[in-house]
Amino acid sequence: MSDVMTDRFTTSDLVEKVAANLHHKLGDLSNAMRDRLSTRIVELEGEGAIFDLLYASIEGNVENILYSLRHDIVVDNIEPPSAAYEYARRLAQRGVPVSALVRAYRLGQQFLLEQAFQEFELVDAEAEQRAAGLERVVAVTFDYIDWISQRVITVYESERERWLAEQSSARANRVDDILAGSETDVDAAEAVIGYRLRVPHLGAVLWVHETGTQQDQLSRFTKAAGAIAEHLDSKRLPLVIPRDRASAWAWFAVRDDVEPDLDVIRSLLGDAGGPPVPMVALGRPRSGLSGFRRTHEEAVKAQQVATVRDDPNHPVTSFGEPGLKIASLLANDLELTRDWIHDTLGELARDDEHHDRLRHTLLLFFQHESSYTATAEAMLMHKNSVKYRIASAEKALGRSISTDRQAIELALTACDWLGPGVLIT
Known part of the structure; x- marks a missing residue:
């Protein structure tokens, strides 16, 4: 804009x-x-060093604007105040949302323009000249705020990303120390991981199949863990530790007598988004520091079984389910387990629908104390149909089911949990 001339001075002079x-x-x-800013923006309330840093940031930015106005310097030739950058970093470290930082600059701009307007009113000049001068101040202030906002937001986001990575790394390292049994300072550990250790816990592993996973699943795991925590009536946020882009460990603060409903949890997983829908393996409720380790170990064993089983229709596995503990032991050496199952069950170990029905019926028969009536009721079948299937199972076995019954039942349990990985193809 060209200067408006008067007999006394130009717009630039004004x-x-x-x-x-x-x-x-x-x-x-x-x-x-x-x-003004600390009153209007609650996230900026503070004291001590952070409050002093807010002052230094304001002073540096205002001085830059006034310097640009006094000497007609374009914004790109001004150095950003170091205090403004440091203040953005501190807000990022404290988890103050970036929207509060942006709003501070907008409100600061408004406040400065109010002060400039008052100063123009005090100067003895023509209305037209004051309007032209104020227009220049508005333009320069807007350009500066737009310019500095982009830079402090970039600084904020970089620092926030770095800070979260360091915090996540520190939490993961401390959790590793707890699981290894090398952590002795419970209070310090709680401060780092943000989770209480002197309470009952329920450990969990959440994962998706690595194949086809193109992005980090942490947000999906966190959402699923939050929904599970609500189902468990947990009064605290769950601790979620990412292990890689496709898996995470979690702990829930629970009551000693909590009983997870696996069907409910299965339905909650669908709400976490997908595909892929997360899979979940649970430990059992355990108390204290040792319980934190124990329930996690159980969840990892349950995951191992679920991974071998690889059944998308069974996305939730609990270490407390019948037969899971035995299956987790047998899953440690699948080749040896497979050979033993083939020797024990013979043709009954074949991987097809017919033999699967026979195995399922025989396992239920054993679980119902070899009662045809109780088994029929459990399967909603006629008792004679159960008898026929048991006879067919004995034929596939090549011997009576009363011969080495314990080994047969154990092998059937392994087949039920470990699936095709231990069957005859």
Whole structure:
């Protein structure tokens, strides 16, 4: 904009005069702006060093704007205040949302323009010249705020990403120490991981199949863990530790007598988003520091079984389910387990629908104390149909089911949990 001339001075002279007058009040102006921002933006409330840093950031930015106005310097030739960058970093470290930082600059701009308007009103100049001068101040202030906002947001986001990575790494390292049994300072560990250790816990492993996973699943795991925590009536946020892009460990603070409903949890997983829908393996409730380790170990064993089983229709596995403990032991050496099952069950170990029905019926028969009536009721079948299947199972076995019954039942349990990985193809 060209200068508006009067007999006394140009618009540039007027702008320079107003900027100089404001600069003489820089300390009071910065204090007043800090009070305005900390009052209007609750996230910026603070004391001590962080409050002083807010003042230094304001002072540096206001001084830059006034310097640009007094000497007609374009924004790109100004150095950003180091205090402004450091303040953005501190907010990122404290988890203050970036929206609060952006709003601070907008409100600061508003406050400075109010002060500039008042100064223009005090200057003896024509209305047209004051309007032209104020228009220049508005333009320069807007350009500066737009320019500095982009830079402090970039600083904030970089620091937030770095800070979260360090925090996540510190939490993961401390959890590893707890699981290894090398952590002795419970209070320090709780402070780092943000989770209480002197309470009953329920450990979990959440994962998706690595194949086809193109992105980090942490947000999905966190959402699923939150829904599970609500189902468990947990009063605290779950601890979720990512292990890689496709798996995470979790702990829930629960009551000693909590009984997870696996069907409910299965339905909650669908709400976490997908595909892929997360799979979950649970330990059993355990108390204290040792319980934190124990329930996790159980969840890992349950995951191992679920991974071998690889059944998408069975996305939730609990270490407390009947037969899971035995299956977790047998899953440690699948080749040896497979050979033993083939020797024990013979043709009954074949991987097809017919033999699967026979194995399922015989296992239920054993679980119901070899009662045809009780088994028929459990399967909603006629008792004679159960008898026929048991006879067919004995034929496939090549011997009576009363011969080495314990081994047969154990092998059937392994087949039920470990699936095709231990069957005859």
